[in-house]
Structures are given as structure tokens and as C-alpha cells.
Amino acid sequence: MVLTPPIEPMLATATDALPAPGALPGGLALEPKYDGFRLIVFRSGGRTQLLSRVGKRLDDAFPEIAEAAAALPEDVVLDGEVVIMVNGRLQFGALQQRVNRAAHTARRLAHVQPAHYVAFDLLQRGTTELVHEPYRVRRAALEDLFTRHDLTAPWTLAPVTADREQAQQWLTLWSPVGVEGVVAKGWDQPYRPGRRGWLKVRHRETGEAIVAAVTGPVAAPDTVLLGRYDEGGTLRLAARSTSLTPALREDVGHVLTAAGSGHPWADAHIAAAWGRREELEFTPVEPDHVMEFLGDVAVDAGRWRHAVRALRLRADIEPDDVPRFGDGHSAGAGPARMRR
Missing domain, CATH: 3.30.470.30 (DNA ligase/mRNA capping enzyme)
Structure with a gap:
């Protein structure tokens, strides 16, 4: 046969x-x-x-x-x-x-x-x-x-x-x-x-990034969108998390604040998944808090290709102390899948 x-x-x-x-x-x-x-x-x-x-x-x-x-x-x-x-x-x-x-x-x-x-x-x-x-x-x-x-x-x-x-x-x-x-x-x-x-x-490694947007209600987010600043000072999309645990959803919801029109992602369009045309519905938040996450090593142009696991908020780290976009990972070809 x-x-x-x-x-x-x-x-x-x-x-x-x-x-x-x-x-x-x-x-x-x-x-x-x-x-x-x-x-x-x-x-x-x-x-x-x-x-x-x-x-x-x-x-x-x-x-x-x-x-x-x-x-x-x-x-x-x-x-x-x-x-x-x-x-x-x-x-x-x-x-x-x-x-x-x-x-x-x-x-x-x-x-x-x-x-x-x-x-x-x-x-x-x-x-x-x-x-x-x-x-x-x-x-x-x-x-x-x-x-x-x-x-x-x-x-x-x-x-x-x-x-x-x-x-x-x-x-x-x-x-x-x-x-x-x-x-x-x-x-x-x-x-x-x-x-x-x-x-x-x-293989998975921990990292830190800034909580820049959420899916679901800000007071109890389903997932978080994590960003890092590039060398030019632009906040770039670095990763999207899997669903938050109930405890982390509560912790995050207590500290986040919905952002206004001045947020750098206010008019951005983000794909719902890697390689998909459908757009994700999300709410930008003030980029004031840092999240520790666990992600694999598939990183393209500074962005994690697969969803990462959000672990905990890092109150001991300021957003300016987070690694720059692309630091320590592959500088693969092509931009992150966020377009204005």
C-alpha cells in the first residue's frame, strides 16, 4: 500500500x-x-x-x-x-x-x-x-x-x-x-x-516584562499582554500569557488601571494568535507593574512565539529595570506581530 x-x-x-x-x-x-x-x-x-x-x-x-x-x-x-x-x-x-x-x-x-x-x-x-x-x-x-x-x-x-x-x-x-x-x-x-x-x-526560562494590556475585565483579567521597551524607548509587545490562575487574576486586578488614549498601544492591532489574521480584543493598562513569567526559548524578533505562563507580580522591580526588548534572546527576522 x-x-x-x-x-x-x-x-x-x-x-x-x-x-x-x-x-x-x-x-x-x-x-x-x-x-x-x-x-x-x-x-x-x-x-x-x-x-x-x-x-x-x-x-x-x-x-x-x-x-x-x-x-x-x-x-x-x-x-x-x-x-x-x-x-x-x-x-x-x-x-x-x-x-x-x-x-x-x-x-x-x-x-x-x-x-x-x-x-x-x-x-x-x-x-x-x-x-x-x-x-x-x-x-x-x-x-x-x-x-x-x-x-x-x-x-x-x-x-x-x-x-x-x-x-x-x-x-x-x-x-x-x-x-x-x-x-x-x-x-x-x-x-x-x-x-x-x-x-x-x-526548555523554559523565567523572565520579566511589563503588564501593558489585558484581555477580559481589568479588575479580573483572563490573560495579560507583556511589553518591553526597545532601545528607542518604544513599548513593544513581548509576550502574551496563558490564562491566569484565580489567585493571580485577583492580585493583578487589584493593582491595574485602565489606560487612556495616550497609551502607546491605544490604537494598535494585535493578532489573536501567531500567524492568524483575527485581531485580539484587549484593554491597555498603565504600564506601571512588572510580571515574572515562564516561557520557552522560541523567541522571534524579541517576542515569545508561544504563550508564556505568568507567575507573579514583581513589586521589587521597576518597569525601567526590565530587560530591553530582544535582550538575551534571538534577534530573529521580522517585526513583532503588532501593527498600527
Whole structure:
């Protein structure tokens, strides 16, 4: 049986720590989670397709990967991530530039900042479908594919280990170069398209930012929008929180004051979610209070891509003492998704 595009990739459920060894069938296979785009590579019958997680064709965005796939000596369906390294760090913003540009521009960028494909699963080889095979069988076939054909750049084989200490190093020591966390798979698990059968844990760090706006009522906010001042003194959107706990909602509501028309975000339009066109309904507040938060390492142009967890108000820190916008994190390409 031959797989046909599109295919929904298997997904992972977030967890706060590395799972116990027996959490998944057959024990844990641990892989680093890179800061990249999920990409399914179809190479079948002389045709090549690169598909995003939601089935969007990305052949034009990553021509070097499409050409390398077309040159493979056998038909395959691969699951993995496409990444771009800039100045020693994986840059998500560089990937976004490719997706949103014309084909000729993406091809030019491919010469300046080439992409690599990190393969971590093999779903089909030749006419043999592997999705029903356990991960240990798929992994062995993937390693054989790389060895038999001596695959080199832009191909990269994702490392895998059963050693929890090694995985913990990926979580901590590798985060500065763009490793977001670790994905745990069961050695005996089949590949279930569209299902959340894996587990993932992200590296997280605490930080501080200014409470600049809220969703929901000011007296009991649902979430907070956090800002940092840039070097020019402009308050920039840095992060949006997940839902506040009831206790923190009460603490925050007691000190916040709705801002007037002079607030720098009074006329701003903020996307409801990363990459979405829908606008968020929010209320600006006086930027007088600092929030400590817990966020992952996926930061683009100074803004946290994923929602952060608000921890507590920091009455001991003044807004002027908060790190500047972009300090200590990736200066990825493109502006924060706030427009006036």
C-alpha cells in the first residue's frame, strides 16, 4: 500500500518534565525538538512534494530541499523539520521569510541562508508502508537510508537516545543554539497520523516584562499582554500569557488601571494568535507593574512565539529595570506581530 499526500503528521502532547521510562510502549526514544517547520517530504514516482503540518505546499519556499528529495535514489515519505542556521543559532524568522516570499526570492535566500532537513521518521520506503511498524523498525530503516545512500547536506539525521542524562543536556545546554526541548516516543509505537501519541517537554526560562494590556475585565483579567521597551524607548509587545490562575487574576486586578488614549498601544492591532489574521480584543493598562513569567526559548524578533505562563507580580522591580526588548534572546527576522 502506498501513502498519498497529504498526510497528517503524528503529534505530541506537552508535558512539564521528561516522562518516566515506562510512560510509552517499549520504553522511551528521546529526540531533540528543533526550532523549525514541520515538513513531510513525499518523493514518489518521479514527483516531489514538500507539505507543511496543515498540508500547504512548500516546494517553492525550500527549493534546496525539493531538489535534494528529487535526487534521492528511491521513493520515500519522510517526516522531519526544516531548519535554517544563522550566526550559530536556528532562526525561525528566516524560515518565515521563505514561506512569505515569491519563489525567485526564496531561491535567492537559499543561496545566502541554506535550509537543512532534519529527518526523524520514515513513513514509507519504496512501496513498503511503515506507519504500522513500531518506531524501532522505522528508525532502523531511516538510519539504513542515510547510510546506504551516504546522505549529506541538506539532509540531517535527527539524533535519538534512551539516555535521560543526554536528553537533559539537550534541554539545557543546547537551548542557546535553537533546541526548544525534547520529544519522547515509544520504541514500540506505530505512527498514528493526526494523533497525539508522543510527549514533548520544552526548555523554559523565567523572565520579566511589563503588564501593558489585558484581555477580559481589568479588575479580573483572563490573560495579560507583556511589553518591553526597545532601545528607542518604544513599548513593544513581548509576550502574551496563558490564562491566569484565580489567585493571580485577583492580585493583578487589584493593582491595574485602565489606560487612556495616550497609551502607546491605544490604537494598535494585535493578532489573536501567531500567524492568524483575527485581531485580539484587549484593554491597555498603565504600564506601571512588572510580571515574572515562564516561557520557552522560541523567541522571534524579541517576542515569545508561544504563550508564556505568568507567575507573579514583581513589586521589587521597576518597569525601567526590565530587560530591553530582544535582550538575551534571538534577534530573529521580522517585526513583532503588532501593527498600527
